[in-house]
Amino acid sequence: MTASPAEPKPLTRIQTKNRAAILDAGLEVFSTYGFRGSTLDQIATAAGLSKPNLLYYFPSKEAIHAELLTGLLATWLDPLKLMQADGDPVTELLGYVRRKLEMSRQFPRESRLFANEILQGAPRIEAALSGELKELVDAKAEVIRGWAAEGKIADVHPHHLIFSIWSLTQHYADFDVQIRAVLGKEDPFEGAGAYLDVLFAKILTPE
Amino acid sequence: MTASPAEPKPLTRIQTKNRAAILDAGLEVFSTYGFRGSTLDQIATAAGLSKPNLLYYFPSKEAIHAELLTGLLATWLDPLKLMQADGDPVTELLGYVRRKLEMSRQFPRESRLFANEILQGAPRIEAALSGELKELVDAKAEVIRGWAAEGKIADVHPHHLIFSIWSLTQHYADFDVQIRAVLGKEDPFEGAGAYLDVLFAKILTPE
């Protein structure tokens, strides 16, 4: 039994391992050189496979990149989704900032992959940006506008507030090289956490 | 007469025009696809030349990219250099923010070229980052620290303050596609100017 047209087909042990290795290698390479600047040979070498072997697991370069991007978008929207309308406004917003900064610290490659895609005009996620992303942002912006109207936070432009959170947190992943060059030995994220806490507390405090 | 070993050699009319066209085309292409993702054919076509003709003016792909980057670095540091220790602290810092945002509006391609280079690990400007850039930033950070010590601005981490100015202003150039996707018809820079003015005024105001 267990009929029906499309059986999911379980992955073998080797498939699971190699697909993971390829995606990890693809993330490493794509996040550094962008889609067009990356080669299958680079990815295959980084994954410890030969190029034809890599193409046994993924049908094309595009396919690897696509899988990385779709997986990324969910991770991307998650921290914002966690911001709840019925919580304490300042706590919720600062929580969002902290989660986003923590993501920059733990997943800098994912952040750079995203940045690369946007820099190149977002040809592969344009739809998601003006669809899924826009809808979520608009909804959360409405929540923020509500908080401001109730006087619980200062009267700020909700969309630009969100942009500033993205910008400030992702900057520490995307421009890591530059920041470390300027800071020397000092740990960027140490100072960033404290600085951003104060910054957003000041922006959000009403009057 | 007019001896001495290395005469600069004046450029012909055609040289001036074509070199400019190539650099403009190179900026367009490199800022979108990064160094490795860009091709000489793309650049040549964008400049309205054939590939061999392009290589008559520049010895290599590297050379075009290098010339763009070195030219860029000066433009890049300029707005920060203009920030003077003997001016009014808040005015000087807000002026820096406005100049930087204006650059993002007027020269988004330059901003993206820079972002691309940093994202890729800054292989070609590493030296400038930990040299020229670091020195200027350190000097200006000292000025900011001085202002804070005198109580003229709030006590903020000078380096992270500068990072946040870079981050927030460049974000509007580098992530333009994403921002426009979310904002719809609304002009990003309109709202950004007002938002950033308020934001930095709040951060900088002491107590």
Next chain:
DNA sequence: CGTTGCTTTGACCGGTTGGTAAAATAATCT
């Protein structure tokens, strides 16, 4: 053990890449 299906490899293909050489063409100067 054998055989069946999964995995890996090496040899290859057409197209593109950065770059070159030399000849043809157009400006410039006297």
Next chain:
DNA sequence: AGATTATTTTACCAACCGGTCAAAGCAACG
């Protein structure tokens, strides 16, 4: 004009690109 120089084109190259294919190697399971 003619000589000289600057510019452009045509044809080309070796290396690399994404991707295919068939054969070889391997694991699992009865």
